Amino acid sequence: MKATLDSVFKVIMGIDLDGLSGTYEEGARFTAAFDTANGLTSFRFVDFFWKIKRFLNIGSEAELRKNIEVVDEFVYKLIKSKIELLNNLHDDSQPGKKEDILSRFLELKETDPKYLRDVVLNFVIAGKDTTATTLSWFFYLLCKHPDIQEKIAKEIIQATQVSSNSSFEELAAKVNEETLDKMHYLHAALSETLRLYPAVPVVRTCIEVEHEKCY
Template identity: 40%
Template sequence: METAAVELHTRFMPVLQTAADLNKILDLQDLLERYSFDNICKVAFNFDPGCLAGDGTSGSDFMKAFEEAATLSSGRFMYAFPILFKIKKLLNFGSESKLQKSIATVHKFADDIIKSRIKERAKQEEDLLSRFMGISEYSPENLRDIVTSFILAGRDTTSSALTWFFWILSSHPEVERKILEEVKTLRLSSGKSRRECYSFDELRRMHYLHAAISEGLRLYPPVPVDTKACLKNDVMPDGTFVGEGWFVTYHTYAMGRMESVWGKDCGEFRPERWLEMAETGGGTVVCRPENPFKFPVFHGGPRMCLGKEMAYTQMKLVAATVIETLVVEVVAEKPPEHVLSLTMRMKDGLKVRVRKR
């Protein structure tokens, strides 16, 4: 959490505050992706890409290549006949040619990180990549895949969730007001000023904010569709047969909008659906955890996302800090379009204007 807080207060917030001073329109989605990317690289690889350094526009080449690789890779699933993209790949033609160039850029970035960790292995770093490198069974290719997976999981998911969250919040001022009240109450009880970073315990006590973020995730999950491969013949609980090599896909986006699952108000953004009175009494309201098979944004069972708590902590840290100090105004006139990719991004980003409270 310390890494996320430092990145937030020394890089992310200054960019927003400068934009507020200059009355400048900026792309909040791009800014959040850079913030998340810097964070995951520091935590997982002990490497600082500096995407938010300076004016917040560093590292554009890699960011563009990574986004293009993710979008084109997911586009393969849209072919009615998979052999078509395989032919294009064989001939190095069209989208497959672009994909290979993007992948080469991503792989070079990952390889450079691995090489730097190998050189510094004597320092006995405690980052996640160093721990994997200590296991002899992982080849350089395995390590490269691990780096890529960490970047995808740590950068695109939280940034996507926060982008949609701020967009929803712009049309629900009553929710923003309640979040602000919760934040102010915590500040008063702790005696801290707005310039001080929230502690983990303070973030944990932000139940309404947690509920609001969860509600945003329900309506706009970062991974709207997920697919699993069947390793051997199996039968689902309802009796459905699934053969070896078959793919099973569930639609998290659709599930979050099903009346049979969430009730008649399933299309409404209503954080209160996540709140309940605490068992300890005293009129305390807490955010109620939902069944992961009803709310599979972080998966469920043995495949539950290991970074769930880290993601919530980071999202609450960013949201609380921004909402407490700035007013975010979305300038787009039309609802954003979805980008067909591995995660649910906005097609043209989220253009906003910020002003100080």
């Protein structure tokens, strides 16, 4: 979960959240508040009195509000810093200026902080747990099926043209769209993982139920 959140934030905001090592204090506070807020929001499904608690600002809803404030404060601060940074970069060709998603939105003159906060959090919510759970099941299945693991490893080595004893940095440098397009077996293994252990099973079940009703 921490590794996925780090990756998602790098893509969305262009910053290193450093959740795995925990050296970024503000990032650690955001991560804890974000996870707590997610859990408390899910608790509403079984708490019939959550609207009353929210109105009175007591119990779980009071805790949820505090954690949302921490999340908002962190995200708004990053958005402000990103806007200031991009305003100071006058050269469009400067590397790194438009690599993250937030910068792309700012390029389109989207400067409403609340809208940008919603965009950031939507991407985080959509990408964090789904990716983390899928990767967890994927590695679990690889451990259960070493023959599949061996085939995937051979395909990656063949596609990237690296040796089996290459460093992680050397492998990462060779992974791009061209090499990924050659990894058909890896793609199939990930697809099978999603079929066996869907990242959002409740949504899939609801869709299937509605589909059956149509007939």
